[in-house]
Amino acid sequence: MGFAFILPWIIAALWFDLIPFMVNLLLSFTDYSVSTSAPNWTGIKNFDEIFTLDPLFQKSLGNTVYYLALSVPVRLVAALAIALLLNLRIRALGTFRTIFYVPSVVPLVAVSIIFFGMFNARYGIFNQVLILFDLPPVRWLTRPEWIKPAMVIMSTWGFGAQMVIFLAGLQGIASELYEAAEMDGGNYWQKLFRITIPMLTPVIFFNLIIGIIGGFQVFAAAYVLLGPGGGPLNSGLFYVIHIYNNAFSYFRLGYAAALSLVLFLIILFFTIILVRTSDRWVYYGDT
Amino acid sequence: MVEGLVNRISKWVVVYPFLVVASVVMVFPLIWTFSTSLKTAQTVTLREVQLIPDPIQWSNYITIFEEAPLLRYTQNTLIYGVRFGNRRHIDLRIGRLRVCPYSISSTGDSFLYLAEYHDAATCGADHSLIRDL
Numbered sequence: 001m002g003f004a005f006i007l008p009w010i011i012a013a014l015w016f017d018l019i020p021f022m023v024n025l026l027l028s029f030t031d032y033s034v035s036t037s038a039p040n041w042t043g044i045k046n047f048d049e050i051f052t053l054d055p056l057f058q059k060s061l062g063n064t065v066y067y068l069a070l071s072v073p074v075r076l077v078a079a080l081a082i083a084l085l086l087n088l089r090i091r092a093l094g095t096f097r098t099i100f101y102v103p104s105v106v107p108l109v110a111v112s113i114i115f116f117g118m119f120n121a122r123y124g125i126f127n128q129v130l131i132l133f134d135l136p137p138v139r140w141l142t143r144p145e146w147i148k149p150a151m152v153i154m155s156t157w158g159f160g161a162q163m164v165i166f167l168a169g170l171q172g173i174a175s176e177l178y179e180a181a182e183m184d185g186g187n188y189w190q191k192l193f194r195i196t197i198p199m200l201t202p203v204i205f206f207n208l209i210i211g212i213i214g215g216f217q218v219f220a221a222a223y224v225l226l227g228p229g230g231g232p233l234n235s236g237l238f239y240v241i242h243i244y245n246n247a248f249s250y251f252r253l254g255y256a257a258a259l260s261l262v263l264f265l266i267i268l269f270f271t272i273i274l275v276r277t278s279d280r281w282v283y284y285g286d287t
Numbered sequence: 288m289v290e291g292l293v294n295r296i297s298k299w300v301v302v303y304p305f306l307v308v309a310s311v312v313m314v315f316p317l318i319w320t321f322s323t324s325l326k327t328a329q330t331v332t333l334r335e336v337q338l339i340p341d342p343i344q345w346s347n348y349i350t351i352f353e354e355a356p357l358l359r360y361t362q363n364t365l366i367y368g369v370r371f372g373n374r375r376h377i378d379l380r381i382g383r384l385r386v387c388p389y390s391i392s393s394t395g396d397s398f399l400y401l402a403e404y405h406d407a408a409t410c411g412a413d414h415s416l417i418r419d420l
Contacts, residue, residue, distance in 0.1 A: 082309065085302055099310045102317070114316050117323060123332050125319060268298065 026042040028258035034250045046258035057232050057259070060242040061266075063148070067238065068215025071152045076207055079159040083166035084196070104160035112224035116141075117156045119225075126153075141225060144235035149237070154221060161208045167224070170196065170204030208275055216267050219244065239263055324348070 028046055032039030050057050086097050103111070118125045119140035139149040168277035177195045186194070197204075219240040222230070228245055230237025243263070247256035318338065322330060324347055326340045351357055 066345075073393065086300070087308060090298060090306075096306055096310060099313055103313060106317075112314075114320050118316060118319065123334050125336065128336055134369060157313070 024257045025157060026262055027254050028261045030254040031252075031256070032254040034253065035251065039254060042057045042254070046255050047262070049255065050258060050262060057233065057235060057262075058243055059244070060230075060237045060239045062228075063235065063237055064216055064218065064239040065149055067148050067218060070148060071155045072208065072211040072215050074152055075156050075211060076204070078156055078177075079207070080166050080200075080204070082159070083113045083170060084192070086163070087167060087170045100163055101160035104158045108158075108160075108220045109224055111154065112160065115150075115157075116225055118148050125276060141179045141236075142232055144233045147226065147231050147236040151218075151222065151225070155218075159209075162211070166203055166208060169200050175198045198283050203283045204283055205274075205278055209271060212270055212274070213267055216240075216263065218271075238253035264274070 012196050027039065029041060029043060030039035031042050083102055086093065086100065106114075106263070117123075121127060121137060121139045122144065124140070126140060130137050136144050140146050166173045170238070173196065178191055181191050181195060197263075217240055219237050221245070222238050223241060226236040227232075228249060229240060230241055239259075240263070244254050246252045246259060322338050322340055324339075325343045325345065326347075327342065327344050330337065330340055330342075
């Protein structure tokens with residue numbers, strides 16, 4: 001009986017997740033392209049090409065890792081800091097919470113178009129502000145070294161979703177712990193580092209994993225900001241854009257399937273490492 | 288008592304000013320977008336910051352309906368949101384409805400206009416247009 005109730009989800013999981021995954025796995029060993037009717041089995045040729053011949057594989061993977069190494073910590077810290085402030089007893093709490101959450105409601109493509117205007121070297125607001133402070137203006141989207149910082153600024157703007165998860169976590173911390181600390185004369189910072197952050201580690205861990213997985217899959221923002229070429233010197237060519245180009249510009253779907261499989265394994269690897277090391281720093285209560 | 292006072296002072300000196308400044312930064316892109324949506328093709332690329340455009344061109348909001356079947360796109364998104372959104376959050380999907388400020392294009396009947404990724408089809412098509420400005 002219980003099985004009957006979860007059947008719709010089992011069917012959906014098989015049909016929408018498992019079967020496409022298996023098809024992708026098979027296609028990654030073929031030269032499938034839309035034009036040929038039947039894909040030919042080519043063995044590990046695609047993987048051989050990825051690791052030995054494709055310079056853009058390393059470039060795009062490097063870009064992606066660089067971007068997520070910057071953006072994930074920045075967004076985590078911003079979300080946590082604002083969540084801590086919005087967990088205090090302050091006035092206009094609802095208004096502040098709304099304001100910080102609103103950006104994550106704007107669709108990513110719209111966000112990218114908004115920031116595309118704001119990053120404009122000539123009339124964009126970022127350079128206007130820099131000039132206001134007598135700093136040299138920056139060519140945000142046309143200089144290789146500034147593309148990733150620009151992307152990080154843009155992704156940080158949308159930290160609201162993570163902030164809400166942090167807020168929920170903060171409100172789940174038992175108030176007895178703080179009362180006990182106050183009895184012992186603990187100040188704000190002691191309470192923050194001895195109670196709040198340790199008790200929040202499961203939530204930090206969750207946001208970290210979701211952030212890293214999302215960071216590896218960055219696509220729409222970079223695609224709208226920089227186009228499929230990935231900006232000057234491929235400095236904004238992220239891994240999924242590389243997959244997209246192979247699949248839908250060069251119609252090498254077999255090769256793109258192989259690239260996707262490699263990305264899956266990379267994400268799996270990082271996730272396993274994080275989960276394995278989590279018992280050293282994530283606190284789930286004394287069990 | 289003393290601690291309560293310190294708390295209150297730190298709230299007014301640190302917390303509120305910080306939150307207000309951060310809020311302005313967070314809201315600014317949206318205000319900027321709204322301001323841009325009222326500009327003409329000439330004033331959109333002006334170098335100086337012009338939050339209240341001169342002249343104010345409200346007709347942009349008529350143009351977007353004339354140039355593309357926006358209502359049709361909205362309908363598509365609603366159908367998509369209700370039918371497939373329940374795999375994630377229906378309310379979030381519908382909450383994501385936003386009019387793309389630059390969408391003055393005639394890319395006919397792209398299936399999903401406003402939904403999360405698929406609006407790349409239309410907003411993305413205008414990409415070249417923005418770049419040309």
